[in-house]
Amino acid sequence: MQKTFTVTGMSCGGCESNVEDSVGALEGVESVDADHEKDSVAVEADGISTDDVTAAIEDAGYQVDG
Numbered sequence: 001m002q003k004t005f006t007v008t009g010m011s012c013g014g015c016e017s018n019v020e021d022s023v024g025a026l027e028g029v030e031s032v033d034a035d036h037e038k039d040s041v042a043v044e045a046d047g048i049s050t051d052d053v054t055a056a057i058e059d060a061g062y063q064v065d066g
Helices: 013-024 050-059
Strands: 002-008 029-035 040-045 063-065
Touching (some): 013 029, 013 050
16 A cells, blocks of 8 residues: 555644654555645555554544545
8 A cells, every 4th residue: 555644733843753653653655754834644554554554643643535
């Protein structure tokens, strides 16, 4: 899976790190790149669903739009 999520609530580099750490902890995630200025989180992963990634982002305290 290669997908970019629209994520609101990130306001700084620390927020980006929180999201990257949370999503990166999922088994199968190859890369995560959060960008608070673009409200985006790009994920490359194998063997996990978009629901799993969405849940990890929301567990970190941010809202996934769409």
